[in-house]
Amino acid sequence: MAEALRLGLAGLGTVGGSLVRILERHGNDLAVRCGRPIDLAAVSARDRRKDRGIDLSRYRWVASPEALAVDPAIDVFVELIGGANDVAARSVRAALNSGKHVVTANKALLAAEGHALAQLAEAKGVSLNFEAAAAGGIPIVKTLRESLAGNTILRVYGILNGTCNYILTRMEREGLSFDACLREAQRLGYAEADPSFDVEGFDSAHKLAILTSIAFGTVIDAESIYVEGIGSLEPADIEAADELGYRIKLLGVASRTETGIEQRVHPAMVPKSSAIARIEGVTNAVAVEGDFVGQIVLSGPGAGGAATASAVIADIADIARGDVIGTYGRPATALEPYRQAAMRAHEGGYYVRLSVYDRPGAFAAIAKRMAEQQISLESIVQRRRAPRTTAPENPQPQEPQPVILITYATTEAAMKEALAAILADGHIAHAPQMIRIENLN
């Protein structure tokens, strides 16, 4: 059997700990699969004495990730420190520079420096693998990099954040507010104490940026993603979606358009019959549309130590077998520059919920503003109107009434113009709620 592949593991949190467990439990099988043993040669983490429930005395301890990264006795630097902090970035760069393969689950690092790191890895002839960074245990990176190599990808989209999907599932099932469901998620450990990175959509955006680069062969660009979170969703929106045949999901969507690549993260109304509508709780899912394969959907755990470590092992096994592949499925030098499609040019249907003052002409004014922007309405739903308490000839201030509009396909620019005009007209009590409708199978 060939020489062992020697790993240096930096970071012993839940993912790092699970990785040690997999190597201990399945080491023999991995050696058979890869044709060579995989040895954990050294580890590094912040606190050596912390009880992690695993016996680390068998492994050589290295004081810092940066020192481990350039340790001559390792072949692969496994970075599970996480976060876009300096230590993770510096040690990954150091490992690549010293000719070591790198396996990382660090989406923030890839979103920020993915292209530069890929160029460095390829210049050094080593692998930069990151299956665990895009959707946890779901093998979407390998699927895009390898399994769909014979396709032009038309669109990739998915539910990339379990915290948000858990909250939306609970809002839908229980009719509770966003705040109540967020607190529940925090209590159950599905949401962080500071949940903003998840619920504001940035975690999904980092993952989407990685998927976009592989799917479309473009230089990674997380900065230009249009991002909207789920905090403004109200039970009234969830309920209206249900009645109209939709569910609301926080989607990351990347698609090819005539003017460039559209990348966006926002709550979307998805048809109940679509595969993605049926993904519930903390589960993640990614759908890919290719010109030959049609649509495939992968779902599973997008987070969690054990599932994420399973993806890290797959990356290590590829290196052990000697399979070196371009970081984004192609050499970094062959990536096209990212050409951003303007969000203003986005086309689709829209859901709009307005709180309209119940007075003559209000509705006509709204309809006129839509018409001015050439927006056609597919449906108008006005519900729960309280009975009039005064005669029409003697109008009094009244509770505004909810009105829901569903538009046919229009542009983001037209929609924004129309809603700004409607707000300025003064017939509505609050800023309009607007949710994009996504046509999915």
Add this chain to the structure above:
Amino acid sequence: MAEALRLGLAGLGTVGGSLVRILERHGNDLAVRCGRPIDLAAVSARDRRKDRGIDLSRYRWVASPEALAVDPAIDVFVELIGGANDVAARSVRAALNSGKHVVTANKALLAAEGHALAQLAEAKGVSLNFEAAAAGGIPIVKTLRESLAGNTILRVYGILNGTCNYILTRMEREGLSFDACLREAQRLGYAEADPSFDVEGFDSAHKLAILTSIAFGTVIDAESIYVEGIGSLEPADIEAADELGYRIKLLGVASRTETGIEQRVHPAMVPKSSAIARIEGVTNAVAVEGDFVGQIVLSGPGAGGAATASAVIADIADIARGDVIGTYGRPATALEPYRQAAMRAHEGGYYVRLSVYDRPGAFAAIAKRMAEQQISLESIVQRRRAPRTTAPENPQPQEPQPVILITYATTEAAMKEALAAILADGHIAHAPQMIRIENLN
């Protein structure tokens, strides 16, 4: 750039034709991805003059697949002839013997000879790739061989036949009979003129045998799979399933049990809330449960020329990159013998539908037979009882009434004994309908 990888393609049906189209449309991108061009060096099919809608004049024509298999000017033999016929088997063997990589979509061939072919391929140091043989365009082979390498697989199951899933979806939606839905499927091209291979479960069994071998590292054994088709399902079963919170799917299931590997293909009641219950129409899906990853589900097109060719290209791209992997994820010599768990030992809940003569003691006799086998009943549903037309003291032959029983977990052996005794007692009008309940997430 490195030398071109030269393909010899045998079989120019819908899959072969799509493969030629992919190579023509995406050849440049594939060369960038793989670091070398992929050339279609020669083709072979039964009828040279048949119009396939593609220009074959650019490609060298070889008279027979067997001759193409040993052609010195090819590196990879792509077998898309299909079927367990002699030509496909002989030419694949010849290609491997002459040291060529083989890519095939031929599930029947792999089910019959997979182990011998894998040993031959590995002895020659070449790849035997077959992503397209297990679930069409769904990358389940790569996922099991590579992405889940760090897991012990506990269970793999799925909807592996689009024809059956289409028929079951239509029966459920329209309340039609199996025969009516089969005729519709035939009219739409979703079922063959002779549909028996699909609807009797044998196509699913071939695919399951391949998945089992990769998932559990055992020698492939399609012969010992327990197989039951969907032809005996009646609208009454579909309707009862719906009322009880289930859907009926033709599942292929392979799982590790204490006595060996259980492999079975049969209609199963699956909870409506499970991922697999939501797969509709001709779509296929495979779920895998691993000890670290938990459950992941892949769904997509299980058939069709373009989707299948997409999977064939992925296999070719792996070879072009130089990634040679054990046929079943491990060297064929490392596979364990297949140890079959007896179907009699299968444990699970059961749905039973009986046509019971409406007479005193009938029900007590049925309950006694169940009790004799230690089978506990979770629920009993007796419906649509016609009003009595005679007084109880003057019994007359009556229409038998449907009675539905749901059992708690028991064994297949106990269930079969109980049902045989119930039939022998003479209180039921027809042989009992029995459908296994599958506990899925």
